Amino acid sequence: MNKYRVGMISLGCPKNQVDGEIMLEKLNKSGFEISPTIEGSDIMIINTCGFIEDAKKEAIETILEVCAYKSAGLVSSVIVTGCLAERYQDEILKEIPEVDCVIGIGADRDIVKVCQKTLVGIESSYFPKKDLLLLEGERMLSTPPHWAYLKLSDGCDNKCSYCAIPLIRGGYIERPLESVIDEAKALAESGVKELILIAQDTTKYGLKLYGEYRLAALLKELVKIDGIEWIRLYYCYPDRVTDELIEVIADNKKICSYIDIPLQHCNGDILRSMNRSGSYSELKDLLLKMKDRIPNLSLRTTFMVGFPGETDEEFEELCNFVREIKFDKMGCFTYSPEEDTPAYSYDNQVDEDVKKRRAEVLMDIQYSVTEDKNKAKIGKTYNAIIDGFDGENYTARAYFDSPEIDSGIIVKSEKKLDTGEFYNIIITDYDGYDLLGEIV
16 A cells, blocks of 8 residues: 655744654654655645745745645645744635645644545644644654754744744743753764754743753753764844853853854844844943853854834944954844734834845945955864765865855865765865865
8 A cells, every 4th residue: 555645845944944854753653655855745744934024925935836736736735834824824725725724833743633634635724822832752854964953942932023933933932951952862873963952042941941041051961962073052142141151162162162143233222122132332242252252153143134213324333343243154134024013013114125235235244254254264174074065076064154054165075075974174265155175
């Protein structure tokens, strides 16, 4: 008897990707065959993102593309889950009737039953409580075997005025420390060497269950796990980067000197309007302290331009901040007005052309910073992990590059290099954002 084949397209952030991996393993364990392609799948699950306008457009385009396969008889059923499904629910079925089923994030735990019902033509769209979202469980990794995401929590209570995440994902929930450690050990036993810690707010970890920040304590336990070589931190909130956390990162070689700390802006008035704290001087003091105490720290951040009321002077202040701090990695996106968020109804909305121009200016400044930093790396040797081979060159990463979001090192080598293994690589040149290197 042939197994039913299920495929999945997972969009958006790593947190959503982990949700997808848990669903895939549930389906795999229940007897479904997991398909890597749309063609030949009996069921296609689209795990959507709905954070900003561009993400929503991508999700809708993907749904329509998969529905075209269904119309051509190449797919039997289409199921939509994830953030867009949670946010717009029955509107998706109304606007795209080719979709068979829409479920909220709290229904992901029931994905096997949902698929089984869909196969026999039973509609099972439903939206249980968001806090039923699974934070843990066996996963079918969609990342390469040598690295994986490790989710600590979900939801958010920060209530930034521009952000729809609390509306979509619900309030902050987290998993016990022992659960995180057990999963990390299981990942290490499966061959994972690099763990990337994720959450909506990683630095808040511990506050819900233990009444205090426990990220530093968690890191002290994770570094003890045999097989784990690198631990990397995403989504750190500046208010919660404690001296204890800085000290733990500085004192443990397994913890990469790499922190992703999305700041959004540096102007005090804009930050307050965003319902965030801080100012130019306060953020500068924090970042300089981190750079001073953590050797060779690589800082990644994200900024938002064109927030309602942002003046030319406030934008110029942000430009000066980027020039002064010299971030190792930086992303920039334009403000996206999201319905039902406070900022959606703010006065002084910024023109779209102005937003785009500001984003281009800020990224041009960052490119100059990156160029200087890349030049300074020429002649230096780094321990780097091989991510893959494109038929001509190998791609590698040192501690200062994270997979999928950062650039990397392009390596020419006459001898065969093993994916997932570490090599000493000397930097010989750079090409744009990428470094060029050779095996020592």
